[in-house]
Amino acid sequence: MMREYIDVLIAEWKRVRVAFAVIVILAVVAPVLLILGEQSRFDDDWGRGGFTAASYRAAWREIGDDPNIGETLQRRYDAVSARIWAGWGWVGEDDDRQLVYEEWELTHFTGELFAEQQLLRFLLRQLDEVNTYSDFLDRVQERAENLQAGSIFGIEDGFGLRNVQRTAEDFARLYQVTPTFDVASGAQMIFGGFGVDWLGLIGLVVFMAVLVLSEKPSAKLLNSAKLGQRTLTVAKVKLTAFFALLLSATLTLVAIGTASIHYGLGDLSRPIQSVFLGAPYIISVGGTILGLFALRFGAYLCWGLLLFFICRKVKNVGSLVAIASLFLATGTLLHAAIASYSYLNIFKYVNPYTLLSPTNLLVSYVNLNLFGQPVNLLASMVGTMAVLAVLLAILLVAKPVSEAKSVKFALFSSKSKPRKFSTRLFIHENWRLYIGAGAVVLLCGMMLVQGARFHYIRPRIAPEEGEFRAVVAYAQGLETEERQEWVAQELELHGYSHSPRAVAIRRLAERLAYLDTQDGGELVYETGWLFAMDEGENLVNAVILAMVLILLAIAVREQTFVALVRSTKHGQVRLTRTKLLTLFGAGSIAYVIAFAPTLWRAVQLFGLDSWSAAALSIPEFAGNAMPLWAVLAVFYAVRLVAVYAICGLVYAISKRGAVFGLVVSVGVFVLPLVLLG
Amino acid sequence: MKLEITGLTKNYGTLRALDGFCFTAECGVYAILGPNGAGKSTLINIITQNLAADSGKVLWDGAEAASLGGAFREILGYMPQQQQMYPRFSVERFLYYIAALKGLEKPEGQINQLIELCNLGEHRKKRLGALSGGMKQRVLIAQALLGDPKLVILDEPTAGLDPKERVRIRNLIAKVGLNRIVLIATHIVSDVELIAQQVLFMNKGVLVESGGVEELYAKMEGLVWDVVVRGEQVEAMSQCHRVVNITQQKDGIHLRIVSDSPVEGGVAVAPCLEDMYLYLLGDI
Numbered sequence: 001m002m003r004e005y006i007d008v009l010i011a012e013w014k015r016v017r018v019a020f021a022v023i024v025i026l027a028v029v030a031p032v033l034l035i036l037g038e039q040s041r042f043d044d045d046w047g048r049g050g051f052t053a054a055s056y057r058a059a060w061r062e063i064g065d066d067p068n069i070g071e072t073l074q075r076r077y078d079a080v081s082a083r084i085w086a087g088w089g090w091v092g093e094d095d096d097r098q099l100v101y102e103e104w105e106l107t108h109f110t111g112e113l114f115a116e117q118q119l120l121r122f123l124l125r126q127l128d129e130v131n132t133y134s135d136f137l138d139r140v141q142e143r144a145e146n147l148q149a150g151s152i153f154g155i156e157d158g159f160g161l162r163n164v165q166r167t168a169e170d171f172a173r174l175y176q177v178t179p180t181f182d183v184a185s186g187a188q189m190i191f192g193g194f195g196v197d198w199l200g201l202i203g204l205v206v207f208m209a210v211l212v213l214s215e216k217p218s219a220k221l222l223n224s225a226k227l228g229q230r231t232l233t234v235a236k237v238k239l240t241a242f243f244a245l246l247l248s249a250t251l252t253l254v255a256i257g258t259a260s261i262h263y264g265l266g267d268l269s270r271p272i273q274s275v276f277l278g279a280p281y282i283i284s285v286g287g288t289i290l291g292l293f294a295l296r297f298g299a300y301l302c303w304g305l306l307l308f309f310i311c312r313k314v315k316n317v318g319s320l321v322a323i324a325s326l327f328l329a330t331g332t333l334l335h336a337a338i339a340s341y342s343y344l345n346i347f348k349y350v351n352p353y354t355l356l357s358p359t360n361l362l363v364s365y366v367n368l369n370l371f372g373q374p375v376n377l378l379a380s381m382v383g384t385m386a387v388l389a390v391l392l393a394i395l396l397v398a399k400p401v402s403e404a405k406s407v408k409f410a411l412f413s414s415k416s417k418p419r420k421f422s423t424r425l426f427i428h429e430n431w432r433l434y435i436g437a438g439a440v441v442l443l444c445g446m447m448l449v450q451g452a453r454f455h456y457i458r459p460r461i462a463p464e465e466g467e468f469r470a471v472v473a474y475a476q477g478l479e480t481e482e483r484q485e486w487v488a489q490e491l492e493l494h495g496y497s498h499s500p501r502a503v504a505i506r507r508l509a510e511r512l513a514y515l516d517t518q519d520g521g522e523l524v525y526e527t528g529w530l531f532a533m534d535e536g537e538n539l540v541n542a543v544i545l546a547m548v549l550i551l552l553a554i555a556v557r558e559q560t561f562v563a564l565v566r567s568t569k570h571g572q573v574r575l576t577r578t579k580l581l582t583l584f585g586a587g588s589i590a591y592v593i594a595f596a597p598t599l600w601r602a603v604q605l606f607g608l609d610s611w612s613a614a615a616l617s618i619p620e621f622a623g624n625a626m627p628l629w630a631v632l633a634v635f636y637a638v639r640l641v642a643v644y645a646i647c648g649l650v651y652a653i654s655k656r657g658a659v660f661g662l663v664v665s666v667g668v669f670v671l672p673l674v675l676l677g
Numbered sequence: 678m679k680l681e682i683t684g685l686t687k688n689y690g691t692l693r694a695l696d697g698f699c700f701t702a703e704c705g706v707y708a709i710l711g712p713n714g715a716g717k718s719t720l721i722n723i724i725t726q727n728l729a730a731d732s733g734k735v736l737w738d739g740a741e742a743a744s745l746g747g748a749f750r751e752i753l754g755y756m757p758q759q760q761q762m763y764p765r766f767s768v769e770r771f772l773y774y775i776a777a778l779k780g781l782e783k784p785e786g787q788i789n790q791l792i793e794l795c796n797l798g799e800h801r802k803k804r805l806g807a808l809s810g811g812m813k814q815r816v817l818i819a820q821a822l823l824g825d826p827k828l829v830i831l832d833e834p835t836a837g838l839d840p841k842e843r844v845r846i847r848n849l850i851a852k853v854g855l856n857r858i859v860l861i862a863t864h865i866v867s868d869v870e871l872i873a874q875q876v877l878f879m880n881k882g883v884l885v886e887s888g889g890v891e892e893l894y895a896k897m898e899g900l901v902w903d904v905v906v907r908g909e910q911v912e913a914m915s916q917c918h919r920v921v922n923i924t925q926q927k928d929g930i931h932l933r934i935v936s937d938s939p940v941e942g943g944v945a946v947a948p949c950l951e952d953m954y955l956y957l958l959g960d961i
């Protein structure tokens with residue numbers, strides 16, 4: 001028996017070991033996404049990126065061992081700030097300008113005065129938090145006392161009060177912890193930022209599809225085999241556990257490696273409160289990372305077994321992904337919809353979504369509301385995972401699947417009563433395009449790409465730009481004469497300094513001079529408008545859009561039975577019209593997905609103000625008397641017309657066959673765009 | 678209900694695919710028999726308005742089909758030769774799609790009936806891409822019959838089917854032909870022999886012979902001979918006579934011969950349609 005069991009295990013291992021390659025792929029992808037996710041870590045409150053990870057690393061390398069690190073930082077910060085003030089004209093500026101750019105010591109880590117200031121301020125802020133840790137704890141206790149002293153919590157329900165008490169008790173223990181000042185961003189990167197665990201889920205889905213789904217057709221055969229399903233299932237459950245272990249270890253190690261290279265990890269034996277002020281457990285940074293690994297393993301095991309279970313009930317990967325997504329979507333929805341202190345908060349936290357974010361469990365403090373009693377979330381999750389894993393494993397092993405059952409549970413069953421379909425051609429063509437030809441997947445993919453580009457690629461806003469926006473906003477509020485006076489004053493004050501303020505004022509002065517030459521212009525902060533209509537920004541959008549349109553058009557065009565259609569009452573003319581309509585619909589959706597991110601960025605970062613002002617208010621649109629909104633509308637209308645034109649042309653071209661259509665249209669529409677860029 | 682074809686001619690460049698083709702059809706199954714390249718599909722393409730004729734007319738109840746346009750296509754059911762369909766559509770969905778193209782308002786009753794009639798009940802949810810050749814042909818026939826057309830045109834409906842499927846489709850066509858005009862183009866005589874009321878022999882774009890099955894048999898009466906020979910004589914007989922069949926039996930080798938003049942030592946036997954096919958079109 002044992003011998004045979006091991007044979008089965010080995011056979012299964014041999015069959016699925018290629019699927020382990022997915023771990024390698026994820027290990028390569030994870031660092032890229034991790035680092036992309038770090039782009040905004042050092043942005044200041046206005047979304048301005050100042051210093052880089054390299055300068056952060058350099059700073060720690062150099063002053064990390066300094067016993068008086070606090071003083072050193074403060075001294076440097078004061079010096080840099082003084083220079084910046086000087087640049088702004090608070091001190092006689094002629095020589096200072098020279099000083100600022102010659103005295104490299106001041107821009108030691110970043111090579112730039114403002115970035116240097118931001119870096120130093122960032123470090124000082126962290127130092128301050130660490131030094132005042134006991135104040136933080138005092139505040140927790142104080143809040144508890146205040147609330148207990150007859151607050152709404154005490155009156156409303158028992159949980160609020162008990163929760164506050166419990167919080168105070170738990171945090172009181174932390175007085176013995178002394179956080180230290182050390183590189184924190186590395187550890188923060190491991191525990192926060194980009195969700196490595198979403199990659200983990202992808203890996204699990206791939207693996208379970210190979211392990212369970214790909215073998216379905218032979219289930220009958222195995223049932224009749226001597227050892228039967230049970231032995232096989234036990235082997236599969238063990239392989240799932242092994243995969244979960246390997247996957248969680250790999251992703252955790254990759255995150256550690258990436259973080260240590262990107263920022264450095266600092267002393268791993270220091271308490272975790274040095275990194276996360278609100279962390280509720282007495283444990284070192286290294287210990288927390290180990291804990292993360294353990295939790296991750298538990299979460300992946302649960303998800304793996306859950307997917308295993310789903311695989312039993314479905315027929316193909318599509319259904320597997322659909323049901324898994326449903327689970328995840330429900331979890332996410334519950335997590336987003338339920339408030340932290342709600343009496344339903346158990347559903348907020350104990351659900352598939354939380355299983356996918358084990359990073360939060362160790363460094364944040366949450367109590368579940370279990371019939372009015374506060375129960376620690378970490379403990380609950382560990383318990384839940386253990387119970388769930390054991391339960392699923394038992395269920396899987398105890399109930400071997402039978403072929404007949406799996407058909408009955410199939411998401412898209414193949415035998416059932418007659419179904420009525422529409423007799424509207426348009427609906428059929430849409431079904432064919434979105435479901436049949438998979439345009440839904442294509443458009444979702446496009447959305448993902450655009451969303452990722454939106455999320456990861458954010459334009460850097462120079463300090464000068466921020467100043468200019470502020471200066472314009474101020475000047476817009478002034479009467480013409482006041483404005484001129486104010487600008488003259490400012491110019492006087494800042495002269496030819498290179499400080500952001502000075503640069504902004506000079507730009508404003510130039511703009512006002514330009515506006516004097518135009519009829520009917522007004523002072524407009526133009527960056528948002530220019531950004532929204534920027535060729536470079538929209539080039540990638542256009543290329544992606546063109547490719548999607550080509551694929552859509554070819555998919556819509558596909559029609560193998562012309563002769564049959566021509567002989568019907570409505571004939572080919574009606575069908576072609578319907579197909580074009582369908583195509584234009586899909587093209588419009590793709591168009592929105594393509595351009596919305598850039599437009600939204602423009603609104604979000606720069607704003608599209610003064611939309612009724614004449615376009616000529618902006619030098620780039622000199623001579624154009626249309627209002628700005630109209631210019632923008634024309635800009636997008638032209639592109640929409642181009643979308644329809646491309647759709648129609650590709651549709652016409654692909655008459656000669658899909659491959660011909662693809663080659664010609666890529667040549668005609670995409671290559672020029674790429675070459676132009 | 679009357680289909681008239683008068684003087685249809687079609688040239689592909691220098692190739693004359695159809696040459697002054699004429700015939701008239703009224704209720705019943707009409708078989709168009711001819712070898713590959715005879716021009717059957719060309720004829721059908723013209724009738725189904727997939728192709729314009731160089732000259733000649735297609736008349737429906739005396740009116741020109743081309744000018745009737747949609748009204749003519751409304752009474753038309755067409756099963757093209759070897760057709761690829763949307764592979765992702767299920768059988769049901771595809772039938773509704775065609776119903777939409779045919780402008781049918783409430784086709785569900787019809788579709789369910791046709792699915793039963795064509796024996797597709799078990800496969801109604803299957804994707805077209807996953808059907809066998811025979812099932813596909815049956816789906817194509819079902820779509821041709823959608824909308825209760827008066828004129829049903831089938832282009833090689835049994836191509837690539839096994840004998841069982843063939844018989845099934847033959848019976849289906851016989852049923853359908855009771856109150857319609859059904860035109861079947863094929864080069865397989867046995868497909869139509871039992872069910873056709875009228876047979877049209879066609880070769881190189883020309884109508885060679887036509888008539889009712891009984892009528893044609895009568896014409897062939899006394900032209901088919903059965904001769905018993907020895908093995909070494911077979912070659913010599915094949916040289917000078919048109920031999921349509923050779924069978925080895927106990928008393929020697931039987932040759933079935935089609936001949937205008939009596940064959941030495943031969944016994945006249947009852948003709949079948951295949952004899953006629955080979956008699957008329959055999960020397961290509």
Ligand SMILES: Nc1ncnc2c1ncn2[C@@H]1O[C@H](COP(=O)(O)OP(=O)(O)O)[C@@H](O)[C@H]1O
Pocket residue numbers: 689692694711712713714715716717718719720
């Ligand atoms: N589109 C075409 N272009 C040129 N020649 C064609 C075309 N379609 C058919 N033909 C020729 O016309 C003749 C009749 O073809 P067709 O009507 O398909 O015959 P059948 O259906 O009886 O086999 C053949 O010689 C064929 O090669």
Ligand SMILES: [Mg+2]
Pocket residue numbers: 717718719758832
């Ligand atoms: Mg043909």
